[in-house]
Each structure stands twice: as structure tokens, then as C-alpha cells.
Amino acid sequence: MTDASIGGAAEPRKKKSSIHELDARTRKRNASEARFKAFGLGAILIGLFFLVTLAVSIVRSGLPAFTETVVDVEFTLNQAQFDEAEATLFKTAAYSDLFIADLRGTLEERGVQVAFDEAAIERLLGKVGGTLREFYRANPEQLGQPVAFQLPASSRVDGYFNGRVTRETLEDTRFLQGSDLDLVDALHEAGVIRQDFNWTFLTGADSGVDNPGGAGIGASVVGSFFMMLVVLVLALPIGVAASIYLEEFAPQNKFTDLIEVNISNLAAVPSIVFGILGLAVFIQFMHLPQSAPLVGGLVLTLMTLPTIIISTRAALKAVPPSIRDAALGVGASKMQAVFHHVLPLAMPGILTGTIIGLAQALGETAPLLLIGMVGFVARGYPEGFLGGFTEPNSAMPAQIYTWAARADVSFYEKAWGGIIVLLVFLLLMNVIAIILRRKFERRW
Amino acid sequence: MPLLWLFLIVLAIAAVGFVLGRARALASAGGDVRNLHSLPSYYGNNVAIKTVVPAILVMLIWLIVQPMIVNSTISGMIPESSVAENSSLGLVMSEVRRTADGLDNAVANGDMTEAFARDARADFTDVTQRLKDAGQIVTSDVTQPILRAAQSYRIMNATGNLIMSGIVLALALAGLLWGLRDSHAAFRARNTVEAAVRALLIGAASIAILTTIGIILSLVFNTVEFFRLYPATDFFFGTSWAPSFSGRGGSSDLGVLPLLWGTFYISIVALVVAVPIGLFAAVYLSEYATPRVRAVAKPMLEVLAGIPTIVYGLFALLTVGPLLLGIFGDDGLGWMQAGTAVMTAGLVMGIMLIPFVSSLSDDIINAVPQAMRDGSYGLGATQSETIKQVILPAALPGIVGAILLAASRAIGETMIVVLGAGAAAKLSLNPFEAMTTVTAKIVSQLTGDADFSSPEALVAFALGMTLFVLTLGLNVLALYIVRKYREQYE
Numbered sequence: 001m002t003d004a005s006i007g008g009a010a011e012p013r014k015k016k017s018s019i020h021e022l023d024a025r026t027r028k029r030n031a032s033e034a035r036f037k038a039f040g041l042g043a044i045l046i047g048l049f050f051l052v053t054l055a056v057s058i059v060r061s062g063l064p065a066f067t068e069t070v071v072d073v074e075f076t077l078n079q080a081q082f083d084e085a086e087a088t089l090f091k092t093a094a095y096s097d098l099f100i101a102d103l104r105g106t107l108e109e110r111g112v113q114v115a116f117d118e119a120a121i122e123r124l125l126g127k128v129g130g131t132l133r134e135f136y137r138a139n140p141e142q143l144g145q146p147v148a149f150q151l152p153a154s155s156r157v158d159g160y161f162n163g164r165v166t167r168e169t170l171e172d173t174r175f176l177q178g179s180d181l182d183l184v185d186a187l188h189e190a191g192v193i194r195q196d197f198n199w200t201f202l203t204g205a206d207s208g209v210d211n212p213g214g215a216g217i218g219a220s221v222v223g224s225f226f227m228m229l230v231v232l233v234l235a236l237p238i239g240v241a242a243s244i245y246l247e248e249f250a251p252q253n254k255f256t257d258l259i260e261v262n263i264s265n266l267a268a269v270p271s272i273v274f275g276i277l278g279l280a281v282f283i284q285f286m287h288l289p290q291s292a293p294l295v296g297g298l299v300l301t302l303m304t305l306p307t308i309i310i311s312t313r314a315a316l317k318a319v320p321p322s323i324r325d326a327a328l329g330v331g332a333s334k335m336q337a338v339f340h341h342v343l344p345l346a347m348p349g350i351l352t353g354t355i356i357g358l359a360q361a362l363g364e365t366a367p368l369l370l371i372g373m374v375g376f377v378a379r380g381y382p383e384g385f386l387g388g389f390t391e392p393n394s395a396m397p398a399q400i401y402t403w404a405a406r407a408d409v410s411f412y413e414k415a416w417g418g419i420i421v422l423l424v425f426l427l428l429m430n431v432i433a434i435i436l437r438r439k440f441e442r443r444w
Numbered sequence: 445m446p447l448l449w450l451f452l453i454v455l456a457i458a459a460v461g462f463v464l465g466r467a468r469a470l471a472s473a474g475g476d477v478r479n480l481h482s483l484p485s486y487y488g489n490n491v492a493i494k495t496v497v498p499a500i501l502v503m504l505i506w507l508i509v510q511p512m513i514v515n516s517t518i519s520g521m522i523p524e525s526s527v528a529e530n531s532s533l534g535l536v537m538s539e540v541r542r543t544a545d546g547l548d549n550a551v552a553n554g555d556m557t558e559a560f561a562r563d564a565r566a567d568f569t570d571v572t573q574r575l576k577d578a579g580q581i582v583t584s585d586v587t588q589p590i591l592r593a594a595q596s597y598r599i600m601n602a603t604g605n606l607i608m609s610g611i612v613l614a615l616a617l618a619g620l621l622w623g624l625r626d627s628h629a630a631f632r633a634r635n636t637v638e639a640a641v642r643a644l645l646i647g648a649a650s651i652a653i654l655t656t657i658g659i660i661l662s663l664v665f666n667t668v669e670f671f672r673l674y675p676a677t678d679f680f681f682g683t684s685w686a687p688s689f690s691g692r693g694g695s696s697d698l699g700v701l702p703l704l705w706g707t708f709y710i711s712i713v714a715l716v717v718a719v720p721i722g723l724f725a726a727v728y729l730s731e732y733a734t735p736r737v738r739a740v741a742k743p744m745l746e747v748l749a750g751i752p753t754i755v756y757g758l759f760a761l762l763t764v765g766p767l768l769l770g771i772f773g774d775d776g777l778g779w780m781q782a783g784t785a786v787m788t789a790g791l792v793m794g795i796m797l798i799p800f801v802s803s804l805s806d807d808i809i810n811a812v813p814q815a816m817r818d819g820s821y822g823l824g825a826t827q828s829e830t831i832k833q834v835i836l837p838a839a840l841p842g843i844v845g846a847i848l849l850a851a852s853r854a855i856g857e858t859m860i861v862v863l864g865a866g867a868a869a870k871l872s873l874n875p876f877e878a879m880t881t882v883t884a885k886i887v888s889q890l891t892g893d894a895d896f897s898s899p900e901a902l903v904a905f906a907l908g909m910t911l912f913v914l915t916l917g918l919n920v921l922a923l924y925i926v927r928k929y930r931e932q933y934e
Binding site (some may be wrong): 029030032033035036037039040041042043044046047048050051053054057058061237238239241242244245246249250258259262263264265266268269270271272273274275276277279280281284285286287302305306309333334335359360362363364365366369370372374386397400401404405412415416419422423426430 | 448508511512515541634638641642644645646647648649650651652653655656658659662663665666720721722723724725727728729731732733741744745747748750751752753754755757758759761762763795798799802826827828829831832849852855856857858859862863883886887890891896904905908911912915916919920923
């Protein structure tokens, strides 16, 4: 682009006195230049802003899932009280009364004066009576001795400590009332109620829809683990074998072309279609057990194969031909040259690609929903190693989805917490991939 | 015999074969490796391959075929009359399987003797009660035909497994003998083993084709089944989507148009977000950014692509939705009724797609040779003029390809729309209304205990087919554009 143009000759040219003085057109062009550059910078900043927003909302909303509110009480029940409570019509209510009397005593000792009744205790701590009765029926030898109970508080009390529930927004419901918060504050001051690390969340299984506090991600972590095991055992050998054939042995013909086009197409097929495939082939046709990590693993294997094949081929291609030639030169067969020399040198690249493929598979949700690996089937840990593959279980992302889809908002906190756990796993896998790449990186 | 044991036994025979074959070949060469055609371990491998491969192949095929044969035989046994009015053969068959599993478990736990479980004349009310007592989950009442079917199901499976174990073991032993007979010094063991390995490699590569065939067959069969129950014209041109799971046959409206509209609308919103941001980011990264900025910013943006979509779904549902509702909802402009809407899902999906557009475009812009930039600067153009009038036109086919790939991702994306877009199938122009997409409806039609013979469940396969064809078409188009219009530079 120049200042001269066809129409420009007709206009009277303004004489410029100095090259330091910019004319209007140059200023306009420079402004447009600056604007364009600012747009580019802005776009990157917007992208990074989204990333930061995402990270902040995950951490801020997810961290509360890792703490729980527990009530520490020391409670003594003697044989006479036990017999008396067991003799009444409403047995758990009798235990509740005993517990409340005990709690009142404790609070009075510490000089706290708050009025509360059984309903309030039930709103704060759930069915205390049932818990106590269960404990003493299972451990009759503990009768007459002081036992330290750590009772989990209800999820709304938890929310009060986390700031999710505040006095301003609280409406009196059957779950929590304004007067209960006075009691909570009093208990907190007396040191009876405190915040603790929530091990149940890390080790537990999914709970019922009415018990957000007891929900944990542990069982679905196990489900994810068995699925990843299936993916690793199947996808790595098959992917590597396929790449070796395509990269080292395949002749240029229609069949090879077909395979190559197929692989690049499979890489772009939406994940949900793989779920449909799994449902139709593995469950409808082969009658493999529904909701089993084995089926989930098979589906994810088919999904991850293209990723692994593409990265493995890149790794094989990066090994220089001189290695192959040298091996062939000393009398190795083509197969020996590949398996003894090229493959070991390409291994770091292959492993990096595999880990990245596994990380992708770990975060995938949609196909798992179709084969029935939804959260609420993960009610417990599988029995034994083989059971881990065939017993109904969930996976981390499916568990998160189940929590997010529940009506009770207390589960949202669990969903965010689950995402933190999932991201920690992904981060670990990526870190391993990066370390492998750094450690074995080789320039030819 | 449990499968795992059978598998381990075959492997053990192969291990023995490896040792024997190697020793036998060495012995035939008089203990001198130089007299052998191949290295000793190749003779061992030869025996091991001949032991394992035929046996395991037969085992796999048997495992796939046997349930099919058993199922078809058993469903032939069930009389028409015992299929209830609101039920189907498929449901009865699953009851049969459940009963058979219950009997198996009861026998395994010692609650029932094998003879009792097999006895065809067993009083079925008694069996039901005993199964319930044994803690097995059984359908409310096990009827006579179901119990008979379950019993023959168990017997057929047991005999089938027994025959399979016998055949597999016989094959393994035969392979062992065959391999051992070949283990002598003149045998070209390496060539044989390498041919076998090569066949395995080809087999692995063919799995991609098998997967595609599997996808197409499973979609086509079920789609054809669906169109037998539901007219194709109503599916493709129907403007109303109202499945009813209670009524069977004809009472549901299953028109795909509202879903397609929702899919396209959300994808367009996503692309409107992702394309400008991604493109400007790519231009800045490749043309303006210093190496240090680039080294930090590019991987940071790519992190957005590595985050699982469930995270974006939750982000849409719990962060972006309420945020938009605060601005456009009843408290603000009054355009929006609920947090889940086309805008919510589209915006979040756009964020997810930014790195797809930016990274691909960045690579393509980088591939434009420096000489073209220098030429443009030489003519007095500023950097932005060079980019707008030289580099972008040169990179355009690649960029269009990248955008099409992003579009196909957007169409196939599931979790964001399941959580963020709502469930109402609507033909509406308002981006602040809830709409739904093909993928979200596949999930909702196939989760839950749907019976696979009802049109309400089968429609998911027709939707899957539509989705598959759409995304495949976009991908092929993208590849075609990139290949056909790519500028070749020296």
C-alpha cells in the first residue's frame, strides 16, 4: 500500500515540511495498526481471563467439600439406661432424649445457656438417636464407659460455616431455622462443634439423594481406576502395534489408505457415538454386564486408540532412518530392527502420548452415561480384583454429573469438590507425561 | 471352568511350550547355536504362538457366539402367551437371565443344591421363595415358563462352557505338538514368527476399521428398526419433540427439527464466541508476541482444551447461568427466565473451543513463509495490513478447516449442553430461552430403564446416526478444503 493512487493525482498534494510530522493518513494507519494489535492482545487476555475465572470458581466452590462440620460429644450410657431405652416404644427418641440431656449438662458446665429441643438437634445432627442405638447395639461392651462421638453436622450447618448459608438469607424451613444458628454459634464457642477434614468425601461412596453430607467420591475413583486399567492394557499394545504396522511395514495400497482415513475420522467422531456403540455392541449384543467398568474401559479404549496411534506414529517417525539402516546393515531383519532398536528409542514419546490419551479418557463422561455408569450405582466398593471390572460402579466424571443433576443444592458443593479431585488426577498424569518427555528427550 | 483359569492354563501350556521348543531345537543342532537357522528363542516363540493364538481366537469367537445361540434358543422356548400385554420378549428374556443368575448365586452360596436348581419339575413358587430367602433379587413372581427357560438357560450355558473349555485346551495341546514337531535345526523359525507378528500388527491396525463398522452397523440396524416403528418422514420433518415413555407406539412426537435447530443455534453462538477470540489470539501469538509471551500464553490457552467437558458443564450450570440470569433475568433486562439457555451453553462451549481455533490457526499462520511478509513490508505496508491482506488470505483454507473442525466439536459436544442448555425442545429465535440438542436427547432417551424395542429408546440411534453423518460430513469437508486449497510454498 502506498500513498500514490490513481485518483490521488487529481487532488492537490499538501507539501510536508518535516518527516517528523505525520500526515492524517499515516496517523490513521498507525492507529489501525495499534488497534489491531490491541485486539490480538485483548483476545489472549480474554482467553486467560476465562481460564482464571474457571480456576477460581472451581477452587472457591470446591474447597468446602473437603471440610465437614463435626460435633464432639462425650457420651456415657449405662446398662440401666440402655435397657430402659430399649423397652420404650419409640426407642431412638429415647436415645435422643438421653443425648440431649447429656448435651445440656455439658453446655451448662461450660456456662452456655441456649434453649433447644429434640427437633433442633435433629435438624443439626440428623437422627442422633438412631446412630447411638446402632452403636450400642453393635458394641455392648462400651456401655457404662464414656465414649467420644464425632457426629457429622447436617449439610446446612456445614453451609453456615462455609458461608453458603447465612443468617440474612436463611428462611425457616424444616431443615434449619434461625434459632438453630444461635445454638450452632453457642456450640462453636464452647468448642463442641468444629470444622474437620472430610475424609468421608475422599473415601466414601455415593449417598442417597437426602444425604449430601455423606456423599463421597472414593468408590467412583476405584471405578475410574479399573476403567483406566482396561484402557491401558488394551489401548497401549493395540495402539502401538497398529502404529508400528502403519509407520514401518504398511505398503502403499487401498487397505492402508482405508485404515489411515478411518483413524483420522474416528478421532473426530463425537464421544457420545462411542457410547451408543458400547451400548449396542457390548451390552445389547454381547450381554456384558451393564454399568461395569469393563464395558466403560472397552468403550474408552476404542475412543482413545486414535489419539494413541497418532502420537505413537509421530514418535516412531522422529527416530531417524539411520538407526534402522544401521540395524539392517548388521544383519537384523526388519522386524528385529523395529522391535529391538526403533521401538525402545520411541518409547518415551509413546508413553507421553499414552498418558495424554488416558487423561482424555479419564475426563470423558457422555459415553459412560449411556452404558449406565451413573453415580448412584456407586454405592460401595467392589469386592475383589475381578469384581472391580464387572460389578456396577461409576467413574469420577459420571459421579460429578450425577451430583450436578440432583435437586438438592448441597450436592453442587460435592460436584465442585469432585472436580478438584478429578483435576488433581489429570494434573498428576500430565506432570508425569512432561517429566517423561523432559527426561528422555533426545535430539538427533 | 472359570474363564480366567482357562486363560491362565493356556498361557501356562504356552510357557512350557516355549521352554520345550527351545530345548528341542537346540538339541537337534547338537547344542551349538550356530547350527540353527534362527536364534533359539524364535523356536520357543514359534511353539508359544502356535499354542496360544488358535486357542484364544476360538475362545473369543465362542464367547461371542454362544450367548447369541443360547438367547435365540431360549426365546424360542418362551410361549407367546407368557409375554404380558405391556411387556416384550426382551424384557422377559432379561427376567430369565436374572432368574438364572439368581439360581447360580444361590447354588454358589450353598443355599440351594445344584440338583434342586436343575430339577425341571421343581415347584416354582417354592423356587421363588427360596431365591428370595437366599437374598437373590428376583422378579416379583417367577412364572412357570420363565423358570423352565432359566433352567435350560443355565444348562445350555454350562454345557457350552464345558465344551468350549475342552475344545480350547485340545487346540492348545495340538498347537503345542505342532510347534514341537517343527522345532528342528533346519526350520525357519524366525520367518514364521515374524510372519505371525506381522499378522498381529495388521490385526491391530484393522481394529480402527472394525470400530467404524461396529459404529455403522449398530447405528444402521437400530435406526432401521426405529423407522419400522416410526415413520421416517415424521422423524426428519416433524417440528415437535414430545416423547412419552408411558404410551407405546404412535403416541410420541419424535421430530428431529427442534433438536437440530437447538444444536445449530448453540454451535453458532459458540463459534461467534470462539472464532474471533481464537483468531485474534492466533494472530497475536504468531505475529506480535515475543518468544517469552508466546511460550507462556500458548500452553495456557491450550489448558482450556484439556479440561474435561463435565467441568465446563458444571461451570455453565452453576457459574455462568446464574451470572447471565443476574444480567438478563427478571432483576435485570427481563429477557431470561432460567439460567439454562442457549446463551449459557453457547458461551461456555465457545470458551472450550477457543484453543481449537487458536492453536490450529497459529500453526497455519506460522506456515506462511516469511518471504511473503517481507515482500509486503517492502511495499510499505504496516504489519496489520500485511496480516489482513497477505497472511490471512494465504492461510484462509487452513483457518476455514480449523473452524469447521471446531464446529464439528460443537455439534458433538454433550456434557455442556446436557447441563447448561436445558431440556426443552423448541424452535425459537430467542437465545435466552432453554433449548436442547441432539446429543442431550440421546443421553436422556438412553439413560434409565428404557426397553430397547420401543421407538422412544430406538430414536436415540436415529439421532446418533444423524449426528454421526453430520460430524463426518463436516470433517470430510474440512479435510477437503485444507487439501484442495492449501497454498504450497517452497
